[in-house]
Amino acid sequence: MEEKPASEPPIRYKRIVLKLSGEVLRNPETGDAIDPDILENICLQIKEIHELKVQIGVVIGGGNIFRGLSGQSRGVDRTTGDYMGMLATVINGLALMDQLEKSGVNTRVMSSIPMNQIAEPFILRRATRHLEKERVIIFVAGTGNPYFSTDTTAALRASEINAQVIMKATKVDGVYNKDPNRHDDAVKYDRISFIDALKQRLTVMDSTAFSLCMDNKIPILVFNLNEEHSILRAVKGEKVGTLVDNL
Numbered sequence: 683m684e685e686k687p688a689s690e691p692p693i694r695y696k697r698i699v700l701k702l703s704g705e706v707l708r709n710p711e712t713g714d715a716i717d718p719d720i721l722e723n724i725c726l727q728i729k730e731i732h733e734l735k736v737q738i739g740v741v742i743g744g745g746n747i748f749r750g751l752s753g754q755s756r757g758v759d760r761t762t763g764d765y766m767g768m769l770a771t772v773i774n775g776l777a778l779m780d781q782l783e784k785s786g787v788n789t790r791v792m793s794s795i796p797m798n799q800i801a802e803p804f805i806l807r808r809a810t811r812h813l814e815k816e817r818v819i820i821f822v823a824g825t826g827n828p829y830f831s832t833d834t835t836a837a838l839r840a841s842e843i844n845a846q847v848i849m850k851a852t853k854v855d856g857v858y859n860k861d862p863n864r865h866d867d868a869v870k871y872d873r874i875s876f877i878d879a880l881k882q883r884l885t886v887m888d889s890t891a892f893s894l895c896m897d898n899k900i901p902i903l904v905f906n907l908n909e910e911h912s913i914l915r916a917v918k919g920e921k922v923g924t925l926v927d928n929l
Contacts, residue, residue, distance in 0.1 A: 694919030697737040697813065699840040700728070701833065701850045704746035704774050706907055715746045716777050725781040727913045728818060732787050736917050737813040739843060740820045741836040742778060744770025750828070764828035768795060771832060775822035776800065788817045794826030794835075806842050813843065833887040837894035848900055849916055850887070851907035856924035857884055872921065875929040886926055901927035 706724065709717035732738060747770035750763040758766070775791050782789040790812050793801035801822060802808065812819050824835045840848050854862065855870070859882065862868040876896040879886055886892060886902060895902055905912055905923025916922045 692919075693734055693736060693917055695736065695846045695849075695917045697739075697843065697845050698917065699739045699741060699836050699843070699845045699848045700913065701836040701848055702740065702742045702907070703832075703852065704743040704770065706851065706853070707774060707777070708746040716774070721777060721781050722785075724907070725778065725785050725787070727907075727911070728782060729785045729787050730911065730914045731917050732816070732818060734914075734917070735816065737816070738818045739809070739813070739839055739845065740775075740778065740818065741832055741839060742771055742774045742820060742822065743832040744768070744774055746770075747773060761828045764824075764830075768823040768826070771824060772797070772801065772822045775820040778820050782818060788815075789820065790817050791820045791822055793823040794821075795823040797823075809839075809843060831888050831891065833891035834894065837887070837891040837898075837900065840900050841894060841898045845900065848895065848902045849913065850902055850904045851913065852904060853906065853908065854904075855906040855909065857886055857904050857926065859884070871924045873925045873927070873929070876926060879926055895926075896928070899928055901925055 702724070707716045707720055708714065709720060728738060744767045748766050750760065750767035772793060779789045779791050791801040792804040792809060794804050796803055804821065809819055821835060821839050824830060824832055825838060836848050857871050857874060857879070858868040860868045876892070886904060887895070903916055903923055903925050905916055912922060
C-alpha cells in the first residue's frame with residue numbers, strides 16, 4: 683500500500699496586513715533608496731503566500747526616501763514633512779506594485795490622498811472586493827493626515843478590513859526586553875501580551891497604532907523579513923518572531 687505524502691500544514695492566517703518599513707528597500711552598502719534585488723526578493727515572498735490564497739494588504743513606509751520627523755532638522759515644517767513622507771510611501775508602493783505585477787500577481791495601489799492617475803482612492807468596500815478577488819492591495823499615503831505614522835495606518839487598515847493579524851516585517855527577529863544590538867543579555871519574547879508590552883515600554887509600534895490593535899484585538903507578529911521564507915512560515919503559524927496579543 684502506497685504511503686500518502688505528508689500534507690502541508692494548514693494556513694493559520696487567511697487575511698493579513700503586512701507592514702513593511704521603507705528602510706527594508708534600501709541597500710545599506712550602495713545607499714540606493716530602492717534596491718532592485720531586495721525589492722524582487724520581498725515580492726517573491728509575497729507571491730509565495732498569495733499562491734496559497736492568503737488575502738494580503740501591504741502597508742509600506744517611506745523612510746528610505748523621506749521621513750516626516752527628520753524634515754524638521756532640514757528646516758521643513760512638521761506638517762509639510764509628514765505630507766512629503768506620505769508621497770514617499772506612494773513611490774515605494776508603485777515600485778512594489780510594478781514588481782509584483784511582473785511576478786504575475788494582480789495588484790492594486792490604494793491611496794488615502796486622491797491621485798487618480800496613479801492609484802485608486804481607498805474605499806473600504808472596494809478594498810474588500812479586491813481581496814476577495816485575490817488581488818494584493820498596497821495601501822499608500824498613510825492615513826492621509828499628518829502626525830500619524832504608517833504603523834497607525836497598518837492598525838487602521840487591519841481594523842477596517844478585519845485582518846486576522848498585522849505582520850510587522852523588520853530587520854530583527856522579534857521583540858526583546860531591551861535593544862539586542864546594544865545588550866548581549868537581551869531576552870527575546872516568543873509571545874507577550876499588549877499590557878505587558880506597554881508596561882515594559884517595548885517599542886513594538888507607536889502608541890496610537892498599539893492602542894488601536896489592543897482595542898480591536900488584532901495581534902501583531904514581529905519577525906525578521908530577511909530570514910528565508912519568513913512570511914510563508916508566519917502565515918502557516920510556525921514559530922517565527924514574537925506574537926503580541928491579548929493572550
